[in-house]
Amino acid sequence: MNSAHIQTRRSLLAATGALAAAGCGTTSPPQVKQKVSILRAPSYNADLLDTLRRGIAAHALDVKGKRVVLKPNLVEVDASVPINTHPVFVHAVAELFTSLGAASVRIAEGPGHRRNTWELAEVAGYFDAFPDFEQRFTDLNLDEVRRVPIPDPHSELSELYLGQTVLGCDLLVSLPKLKTHHWVGATLSMKNFFGLVPGGVYGWPKNVLHWAGIDASIADIHKLLPPHFAIVDGIEGMEGNGPIQGSPRHAGVIVMGSYLPAVDATCCRIMKIDPQRIGHLTLAAGAAGLAEEYITQAGETIPSVQTEFALLPVFDFLRLKATG
Amino acid sequence: MAMLALSGAGQSPEFFRPSLTWLGERQSPEGGLSPSATVNDVTWVGTLCSFLPESLWGGEARGASLRWLLQQMPEDQSFLFRLRMWMLGAKKPDVSGGAGWSWYPGTAAWLTPTAYAVLALRKLSVTDRSEAFERRLLQGQQYLISRQCADGGWNHGSSRSLGYDGDSYPETTGLALMALRGAGIEPKALQSALRRAEAHASTCRSAQGLSLLQMGLAAHGRLAQPLVGKQTRCRSTMDHAHVALAAQTLAGRSVFW
Numbered sequence: 001m002n003s004a005h006i007q008t009r010r011s012l013l014a015a016t017g018a019l020a021a022a023g024c025g026t027t028s029p030p031q032v033k034q035k036v037s038i039l040r041a042p043s044y045n046a047d048l049l050d051t052l053r054r055g056i057a058a059h060a061l062d063v064k065g066k067r068v069v070l071k072p073n074l075v076e077v078d079a080s081v082p083i084n085t086h087p088v089f090v091h092a093v094a095e096l097f098t099s100l101g102a103a104s105v106r107i108a109e110g111p112g113h114r115r116n117t118w119e120l121a122e123v124a125g126y127f128d129a130f131p132d133f134e135q136r137f138t139d140l141n142l143d144e145v146r147r148v149p150i151p152d153p154h155s156e157l158s159e160l161y162l163g164q165t166v167l168g169c170d171l172l173v174s175l176p177k178l179k180t181h182h183w184v185g186a187t188l189s190m191k192n193f194f195g196l197v198p199g200g201v202y203g204w205p206k207n208v209l210h211w212a213g214i215d216a217s218i219a220d221i222h223k224l225l226p227p228h229f230a231i232v233d234g235i236e237g238m239e240g241n242g243p244i245q246g247s248p249r250h251a252g253v254i255v256m257g258s259y260l261p262a263v264d265a266t267c268c269r270i271m272k273i274d275p276q277r278i279g280h281l282t283l284a285a286g287a288a289g290l291a292e293e294y295i296t297q298a299g300e301t302i303p304s305v306q307t308e309f310a311l312l313p314v315f316d317f318l319r320l321k322a323t324g
Numbered sequence: 325m326a327m328l329a330l331s332g333a334g335q336s337p338e339f340f341r342p343s344l345t346w347l348g349e350r351q352s353p354e355g356g357l358s359p360s361a362t363v364n365d366v367t368w369v370g371t372l373c374s375f376l377p378e379s380l381w382g383g384e385a386r387g388a389s390l391r392w393l394l395q396q397m398p399e400d401q402s403f404l405f406r407l408r409m410w411m412l413g414a415k416k417p418d419v420s421g422g423a424g425w426s427w428y429p430g431t432a433a434w435l436t437p438t439a440y441a442v443l444a445l446r447k448l449s450v451t452d453r454s455e456a457f458e459r460r461l462l463q464g465q466q467y468l469i470s471r472q473c474a475d476g477g478w479n480h481g482s483s484r485s486l487g488y489d490g491d492s493y494p495e496t497t498g499l500a501l502m503a504l505r506g507a508g509i510e511p512k513a514l515q516s517a518l519r520r521a522e523a524h525a526s527t528c529r530s531a532q533g534l535s536l537l538q539m540g541l542a543a544h545g546r547l548a549q550p551l552v553g554k555q556t557r558c559r560s561t562m563d564h565a566h567v568a569l570a571a572q573t574l575a576g577r578s579v580f581w
């Protein structure tokens with residue numbers, strides 16, 4: 001069997017899944033337009049905190065007295081490629097929320113491949129960025145859990161165990177990396193929440209989510225979230241065979257907002273990916289809910305920061321044909 | 325893991341009474357165990373009880389654990405999975421990959437639960453060499469061998485995906501080497517694995533990673549001096565337990581074989 005046939009088979013499957021998700025999405029578009037901000041951030045330098053402060057102020061996000069949990073994307077470590085949310089980025093967000101009066105700012109993650117989260121965090125530079133990292137961090141893979149029923153699930157799952165740290169917080173902030181993904185096209189603020197699912201129950205990887213359908217599981221997890229917000233580290237992203245083995249791609253942006261499908265749709269458009277062809281986004285928001293007219297774009301415009309991210313050939317059909 | 329380390333350190337049975345009560349409450353009628361009081365589902369964790377001495381985990385509890393272990397077959401052995409893999413581009417059915425164990429019911433096999441299951445079966449087959457034991461043990465070993473990464477080590481169990489080689493990890497390389505002790509692994513593959521383990525040992529800083537590498541290398545008689553030392557930083561109970569287990573292994577008292 002030649003590779004062209006294999007490619008066709010996989011492409012067909014991926015395209016069918018995306019189209020089915022688009023067609024079957026029963027979620028209504030949001031009643032109000034969702035605000036998403038795009039901020040220019042050329043590097044992880046000293047201006048980062050000010051840039052983030054401007055963004056959060058534009059969203060009037062009130063964190064005073066709240067228990068905030070930051071959920072970065074901590075996956076694996078390869079010094080040659082930006083796999084994880086940059087620790088300096090996470091530190092800047094933590095500093096910002098602390099200065100805005102948050103009662104506490106914890107960092108929590110449950111990596112999907114490596115059981116030894118502490119080592120992963122250390123090698124990824126989190127201990128260097130946070131002198132008090134051990135006190136601040138919760139390994140969600142080993143957190144105390146509670147079973148949560150999924151209302152009207154998209155996947156075969158009817159319930160999921162989730163960590164008490166996440167279920168008990170007042171604001172959960174997704175801090176993903178801007179990356180392409182070899183199974184679902186793009187991994188952004190929604191896919192980042194795979195890390196909420198405890199490996200201590202489901203294993204490494206959290207294979208139960210794969211068997212239940214990756215896109216559908218992402219959409220289901222989105223239904224279980226406490227109040228949330230997303231701030232995407234799009235300064236150095238990853239293109240091609242993401243989320244681990246892709247190539248670095250500089251995009252120089254931060255994207256933020258409270259409605260995750262809209263944040264991720266904007267990120268997709270920045271990467272020149274059609275969000276209405278990403279299965280989990282259409283399941284969560286409906287294809288219409290991802291349309292640009294439902295999103296109030298603040299800060300920079302999409303065309304001004306658009307950076308085409310290379311896609312695996314199997315995902316050629318995701319390419320955004322034209323902006324707007 | 326803490327119980328394993330303490331049992332290997334010679335603590336009295338009385339010391340373990342509360343822990344054993346807790347474990348007993350987790351065991352289902354079928355023999356598997358749930359990982360905590362708030363989780364109803366039975367997962368891979370029951371395998372670890374097989375390494376406790378019979379004086380602590382014996383009789384019906386031990387028998388039920390073993391029956392459960394032998395009954396487990398991962399979902400990747402099903403027709404549905406093979407069809408899915410074909411749709412995703414697998415060139416042909418993987419008939420040489422053996423059959424491992426999964427983390428969670430109804431999912432595929434992965435490296436860590438398979439390695440612990442192989443170690444458990446091999447330890448227990450010293451006294452029970454039934455055909456079912458031997459067949460399942462062989463399937464597990466084949467699974468581990470088939471998941472060796474191109475760099476010689478092992479990762480979570482995905483050695484190659486979409487045409488790209490996956491990199492190995494220190495902890496899973498050590499664990500796979502432990503499980504393949506005496507398994508008749510091809511000499512070239514074994515040498516490659518041992519070289520990779522030694523390379524990981526020279527850069528790995530974590531207590532668990534170094535401990536598992538120490539046990540993996542010791543399993544093949546390839547360790548001149550301990551990898552885990554006073555400088556190794558322990559951050560959790562799991563870290564301390566692994567360090568103790570590695571020290572016991574080097575002293576010739578491994579709970580795993």
